[in-house]
Amino acid sequence: MYGGGNLFETPKLDELRNEDPIKLKEFEDRIERGEKIEPNDWMPALYRKQLIRMIEQHAHSEIIGALPEGTWITRAPGFKRKMSLMAKVQDEVGHAQLLYSAAETLGKSREQMIDDLISGKSKYSNIFNYPTFTWADCCFISWLVDAGAIVNQTANARGSYGPYCRALDRICAEESFHLKYGHHCVIHLATGTPKQRKMMQEAIDRWWEPLMHFFGPPDKLSVHTETLVKWKVKMATNDENRQQFLDMYVPKIWELGLTIPDPNLKKNAETGLWEYTEPDWAEFKRVINGDGPCNKERLAVRRVAEERGEWVRQAMLAPQSKYVVPLA
Amino acid sequence: MESLDPRIARLEISDDAILQPKEALDQLVTYEVFVQKKDKAAFEHVGIVHASDVEMAFIFAKETFSRRFTCFGMCVVETGKIRITGYTDNDNNIYDQVAKVEHGDGPEEIYEIFHLKKRGKQHVHIGSVEAESYDNALYKAKVLYDDEKPKFNVWVIKNSDILFSDEDDKAIWDTLSDKKYRDATAYRAMDKIKKFKEEQLNQ
Ligand SMILES: [Fe+2]
Ligand SMILES: [Fe+2]
Numbered sequence: 001m002y003g004g005g006n007l008f009e010t011p012k013l014d015e016l017r018n019e020d021p022i023k024l025k026e027f028e029d030r031i032e033r034g035e036k037i038e039p040n041d042w043m044p045a046l047y048r049k050q051l052i053r054m055i056e057q058h059a060h061s062e063i064i065g066a067l068p069e070g071t072w073i074t075r076a077p078g079f080k081r082k083m084s085l086m087a088k089v090q091d092e093v094g095h096a097q098l099l100y101s102a103a104e105t106l107g108k109s110r111e112q113m114i115d116d117l118i119s120g121k122s123k124y125s126n127i128f129n130y131p132t133f134t135w136a137d138c139c140f141i142s143w144l145v146d147a148g149a150i151v152n153q154t155a156n157a158r159g160s161y162g163p164y165c166r167a168l169d170r171i172c173a174e175e176s177f178h179l180k181y182g183h184h185c186v187i188h189l190a191t192g193t194p195k196q197r198k199m200m201q202e203a204i205d206r207w208w209e210p211l212m213h214f215f216g217p218p219d220k221l222s223v224h225t226e227t228l229v230k231w232k233v234k235m236a237t238n239d240e241n242r243q244q245f246l247d248m249y250v251p252k253i254w255e256l257g258l259t260i261p262d263p264n265l266k267k268n269a270e271t272g273l274w275e276y277t278e279p280d281w282a283e284f285k286r287v288i289n290g291d292g293p294c295n296k297e298r299l300a301v302r303r304v305a306e307e308r309g310e311w312v313r314q315a316m317l318a319p320q321s322k323y324v325v326p327l328a
Numbered sequence: 329m330e331s332l333d334p335r336i337a338r339l340e341i342s343d344d345a346i347l348q349p350k351e352a353l354d355q356l357v358t359y360e361v362f363v364q365k366k367d368k369a370a371f372e373h374v375g376i377v378h379a380s381d382v383e384m385a386f387i388f389a390k391e392t393f394s395r396r397f398t399c400f401g402m403c404v405v406e407t408g409k410i411r412i413t414g415y416t417d418n419d420n421n422i423y424d425q426v427a428k429v430e431h432g433d434g435p436e437e438i439y440e441i442f443h444l445k446k447r448g449k450q451h452v453h454i455g456s457v458e459a460e461s462y463d464n465a466l467y468k469a470k471v472l473y474d475d476e477k478p479k480f481n482v483w484v485i486k487n488s489d490i491l492f493s494d495e496d497d498k499a500i501w502d503t504l505s506d507k508k509y510r511d512a513t514a515y516r517a518m519d520k521i522k523k524f525k526e527e528q529l530n531q
Contacts, residue, residue: 036448187524299337301341
């Protein structure tokens with residue numbers, strides 16, 4: 001799973017001015033023709049930088065996203081749910097592996113990315129900084145956070161960087177199980193006893209705002225991303241992804257008799273667009289900068305895994321072979 | 329640290345420690361992984377793993393790449409042992425840039441050849457040649473395997489550097505049938521929604 005709304009750095013124009021104009025044109029023509037860029041191709045430094053940043057954030061979101069769900073495996077109701085959730089969490093960690101590999105082809109080692117995650121230098125999807133109080137919170141993540149992630153990943157899979165697209169094709173194929181499983185869990189609670197319904201409704205009330213944050217700040221507040229769109233790094237704007245999500249999933253939530261905690265949420269028949277209350281973007285900023293309910297705990301879990309696994313990695317190091325960048 | 333996550337207490341995790349800087353990189357070596365998606369199909373590239381040696385790379389690769397999709401065979405090779413040509417684009421064939429090399433300075437051995445036939449797709453195994461060096465192998469591949477269509481990139485690998493799965497051990501790939509819960513089709517719930525909607529209407 002993964003949140004959209006990547007935090008790109010504002011591209012500086014002079015970064016492009018230093019590029020060889022002939023090579024830049026060849027590069028842009030290739031993208032224009034619909035051909036993918038491969039790791040050994042010439043690419044502008046800015047393209048490389050923004051892609052590393054985006055794929056790395058995506059990878060971190062997969063492993064950090066596995067933490068809130070992972071803690072529910074032992075407490076999932078019944079053997080079947082435990083098996084399913086375990087398989088889903090295993091998939092998510094697998095997604096991180098595929099994505100780290102894709103980012104590595106651009107020249108940043110996996111170890112460096114993990115170090116940057118733990119030190120707080122790299123970001124991950126904000127939504128995983130919120131706590132899962134009940135089983136229904138876990139069901140909300142499996143269905144709706146994954147649904148949001150799929151909207152974003154499907155868009156990115158049409159991008160220009162070969163290794164990222166290949167990883168995403170694989171990931172999207174696996175996500176279909178997550179989506180169906182999550183929906184199944186939510187249906188079970190929503191059509192269950194009054195107590196189960198109440199638990200599901202409370203989860204939606206808690207998670208709706210973080211889920212609106214998940215797609216990133218509105219386009220009018222986002223940095224200028226024209227170059228990234230031309231280079232097919234960014235395939236859809238934050239608002240486009242958010243609209244698509246609302247269009248696909250609000251009816252599915254409503255048909256279960258559940259409500260969404262936004263009195264202004266409705267589809268405008270004329271424009272065909274959803275209208276909603278803007279979520280609190282100051283809160284989004286505050287949490288992404290480290291001050292959310294679970295930021296410290298999420299990173300601490302990763303840090304401890306890294307520290308306590310160090311002796312294993314040291315024992316396995318083969319001094320005669322050296323790390324190299326993957327080929328594709 | 330106060331947390332809803334039972335691991336935090338069990339593993340005695342505190343939130344104030346910082347990661348100590350490491351003396352040196354302890355990133356393991358990179359291996360490229362290839363699978364056969366169908367029985368007897370050509371091997372195609374699926375991704376990479378990091379491992380301490382080729383046997384461990386194979387185990388990681390099996391876990392990563394045969395967990396969810398059909399697989400009939402797998403092989404792994406250390407990335408540093410693959411010889412790769414430059415990339416071309418548009419309609420340009422990389423073999424047009426391959427020079428005639430009729431001999432090499434090594435003993436004759438088997439080299440495996442992989443083609444990239446479309447940018448964005450995977451490298452696919454096309455066949456093998458007996459050659460005396462990488463350059464010699466590449467030239468022989470050009471003679472044998474260069475048909476009309478452009479190839480954008482070629483990988484040349486010594487057969488002896490590759491660890492292949494055992495042909496007689498095919499049963500190790502048959503893991504999907506008893507894991508139906510990993511399939512989207514195991515979660516049909518339309519009946520439940522329909523019944524729920526009918527009940528709502530009758531109320
Ligand atoms: Fe995922
Ligand atoms: Fe997922």
